[in-house]
Amino acid sequence: MSASPRPFYITTPIYYVNDRPHIGHSYTTTVCDVAARFHRFLGLDVFFLTGTDEHGIKVEKSAAERGVSPQALADENAAEFQRVLRMLDFTNDDFIRTTQRRHTLQVERFVQRLIASGDIYLGQYEGWYDEGQEEFVPDTRAKDQEYKSAVSGRPLVRMREENYFFRLSAYQQRLEDLYREQPEFVRPEARRNEMLGRLRDGLTDVPVTRTSFSWGISIPGQDKHVLWVWLDALSNYVTALGIGLEPGETDLVPPGRARFWPADYHVIGKEILFFHAIFWPAMLMALDLPLPRCIYAHSFWISEGRKMSKSLGNFIDLPTIQGYIDSFSLDAFRWFLITQGPLGSTDTDFARTKFIEVYNSDLANTLGNSLSRVVNMIGKYFDGRAPRPGGFAVSGFDWPALTNAAVDAAIASMARLELSEAMGSALGLVRQVDSFIDATRPFTMAKDESKREELAAVLYQCAEALRIASVLLWCAMPNKIEQAWRMLGQNIDPTAGNLRDLCRWGGLKAGTAVVKGEALFPRFADTEPSAQ
Ligand code: MSP
Numbered sequence: 001m002s003a004s005p006r007p008f009y010i011t012t013p014i015y016y017v018n019d020r021p022h023i024g025h026s027y028t029t030t031v032c033d034v035a036a037r038f039h040r041f042l043g044l045d046v047f048f049l050t051g052t053d054e055h056g057i058k059v060e061k062s063a064a065e066r067g068v069s070p071q072a073l074a075d076e077n078a079a080e081f082q083r084v085l086r087m088l089d090f091t092n093d094d095f096i097r098t099t100q101r102r103h104t105l106q107v108e109r110f111v112q113r114l115i116a117s118g119d120i121y122l123g124q125y126e127g128w129y130d131e132g133q134e135e136f137v138p139d140t141r142a143k144d145q146e147y148k149s150a151v152s153g154r155p156l157v158r159m160r161e162e163n164y165f166f167r168l169s170a171y172q173q174r175l176e177d178l179y180r181e182q183p184e185f186v187r188p189e190a191r192r193n194e195m196l197g198r199l200r201d202g203l204t205d206v207p208v209t210r211t212s213f214s215w216g217i218s219i220p221g222q223d224k225h226v227l228w229v230w231l232d233a234l235s236n237y238v239t240a241l242g243i244g245l246e247p248g249e250t251d252l253v254p255p256g257r258a259r260f261w262p263a264d265y266h267v268i269g270k271e272i273l274f275f276h277a278i279f280w281p282a283m284l285m286a287l288d289l290p291l292p293r294c295i296y297a298h299s300f301w302i303s304e305g306r307k308m309s310k311s312l313g314n315f316i317d318l319p320t321i322q323g324y325i326d327s328f329s330l331d332a333f334r335w336f337l338i339t340q341g342p343l344g345s346t347d348t349d350f351a352r353t354k355f356i357e358v359y360n361s362d363l364a365n366t367l368g369n370s371l372s373r374v375v376n377m378i379g380k381y382f383d384g385r386a387p388r389p390g391g392f393a394v395s396g397f398d399w400p401a402l403t404n405a406a407v408d409a410a411i412a413s414m415a416r417l418e419l420s421e422a423m424g425s426a427l428g429l430v431r432q433v434d435s436f437i438d439a440t441r442p443f444t445m446a447k448d449e450s451k452r453e454e455l456a457a458v459l460y461q462c463a464e465a466l467r468i469a470s471v472l473l474w475c476a477m478p479n480k481i482e483q484a485w486r487m488l489g490q491n492i493d494p495t496a497g498n499l500r501d502l503c504r505w506g507g508l509k510a511g512t513a514v515v516k517g518e519a520l521f522p523r524f525a526d527t528e529p530s531a532q
Contacts, residue, residue: 004045005044006045007045007047008036009048009241009262010036010046010263011263012028012029012267013267013272014052014233015050015052016056016058017052017059017074017081018058018059018062018077020077021081021318022321023308023317023321023350024308025084026084026337027301027337027341027342028298029085029090030088030090030334030337030341031417032050033048033090033091035417035475036091037474038422038475038499040494040497041474041475041495042497042500043499043500044497046093047093047094047260048093049093049240050092050095050096051094051098051240052077052081053098054098055098055227055229055232055233056215056232057134057210057212057213057215057229059073060213060214060215074097078097081095088330088333089334089479094240098232098233101252104217105245106239106242106243106244106245107227107235109244110235111219114283114286115164115219117286118167119166119286120166120167121167122162122163123162123163123164123205123207124160125159125160125165125207126158126159126160127142128157128158128159129158130151130156132151134228134229135230136159136206138204159212163207163208163210164207164209165206166205166208166282166283167205168204168205168278169202169203171281171285171286172199172202176199179192185277185281185291185294186294187296188344191277194273195273203278206279208231209227209228210226211224231279231283237266240253241258241260241261243289262289262291265292266280266294266295267296268295269298269300270298270299271300273297276295296417298342299345299347299348300342300348301316301349302349303315303316303351305349321333327524328355328359329479329480331478331480331481332359332521334476334477335362335476336358338419338420339419339420339476340354341419343417343418356526360523364522366427366431367520368519369434370430370434370462371487371520372516374459374462374463374466375487375488375516375517376516377446377459378459378463379516381455381459384513384516385512385514386508386511386512387456387459387460388460388510389456389457389461389464389506390454390457392457393457394439394458397432397436397461402432403465403503403505406428406468406469406472409422410425414475430465433466433469437462442455445458463488464505464506464507467488467508468502468505470485470490471503474492484520488508
């Protein structure tokens with residue numbers, strides 16, 4: 001390759017350390033992990049960032065309740081989030097913590113720049129405040145919400161403070177232009193419309209410091225003015241790349257990372273869209289930095305038909321996730337999240353019966369079954385060696401064209417973060433292999449010595465189509481697909497950036513040893529009384 005590969009930068013929100021990781025965090029991170037793995041495999045220069053949001057009143061309060069220091073609480077829970085990253089096999093390139101010096105130093109510099117440019121100024125605030133969301137609520141909205149939090153339902157509190165403000169109102173016009181010129185800046189469409197509504201309401205300046213707590217980054221030289229956690233947290237997307245460092249300051253962030261900015265995707269949940277889609281671009285405009293290409297705000301998982309809540313005790317929490325992994329495998333869990341998850345604009349139910357249905361239909365009966373049928377037939381009829389392609393063709397099954405179309409569709413869907421569509425294209429190939437077997441009946445051909453050539457061609461085409469499908473499926477199910485590669489005699493390095501080459505028809509060499517292995521996804525018969 002001559003030209004250097006295109007950078008691709010994808011981020012998760014950084015998670016609050018006063019909560020334990022659950023399905024919500026795991027979901028967003030899985031989405032990013034699958035996209036990161038696929039684009040690395042495709043040959044892009046990928047950077048995938050996640051981390052923890054460690055400052056703010058919520059962390060200060062939780063720590064006080066537990067009788068530990070905020071830093072100790074942050075250390076403990078950041079370690080827990082990192083353990084989960086390993087448990088779920090995530091391939092993040094870094095893990096940023098907002099208490100790290102590399103982050104706080106750059107945030108202080110950004111604030112100094114914003115004060116110097118007049119984008120941050122000292123003023124007086126009096127108004128309603130949502131403590132859970134760490135968000136000031138304008139009077140009209142507070143009234144509409146009956147003075148309760150739109151998220152937690154808890155009463156809003158009245159605040160009166162001397163604060164520093166960010167001059168958000170000055171960016172109204174530029175944000176409107178951005179939304180018009182870059183219609184995919186916020187996706188999906190329903191979420192973009194929500195933000196257009198916020199813009200129509202008109203933007204007011206945002207208080208960006210508090211004096212009511214101390215756990216955070218102070219305005220340089222003014223200890224009592226502690227930065228609002230959102231200004232601090234959003235900056236992680238650029239501090240991890242060292243955007244606020246001076247040339248030569250290479251000890252905090254590895255040099256060269258600035259090439260990843262602007263981000264291709266900030267993947268977030270819908271409840272934190274305003275901060276990402278309005279406040280963050282305005283802040284970047286004020287700092288004279290390029291804007292991310294797309295803020296992708298997915299919807300929520302609910303649990304067995306009901307909103308997840310502590311009081312209902314129906315959180316899909318880590319022990320529950322571990323239970324699914326133990327029963328079905330990690331890759332099956334990832335597959336369910338990716339193909340069924342709420343990337344669109346409606347919430348999705350995480351239900352055990354649905355999980356089993358998807359597992360059995362997509363994985364046991366389709367992918368696993370198709371692979372073992374083909375491998376077994378090659379074992380039986382060709383001594384476990386991939387047969388020769390031959391020239392036998394069946395109408396309706398132009399395999400080079402079918403596989404090319406699926407590969408192109410999967411790549412295009414992935415680029416748009418349409419993960420379930422991308423996986424649908426790959427699994428569609430597997431389903432076509434099944435139809436091909438039904439149409440050609442190789443087990444019947446095998447009884448007729450004169451059909452030997454045809455049999456060879458049919459099984460070659462099946463194995464080759466499965467090989468190409470497997471390359472596309474690796475990002476979602478890396479462990480199982482590596483097992484499939486061993487069965488198909490493939491020695492593939494998914495870090496080599498050669499996905500397109502590997503997907504070219506004819507890559508399977510005649511004579512390759514094809515070996516039976518354990519069933520990839522044994523059929524699951526539910527024995528739990530609750531699921532019936
Ligand atoms: N710390 C802020 C984000 C700062 S980003 C600069 C925060 N943290 S959080 O721990 O509350 O994480 C919120 C994120 O977790 C959501 O945006 C979403 O990605 C994920 N989810 C939390 N609950 C969820 C569901 N029930 N379903 C899907 N994802 C959800 O907000």
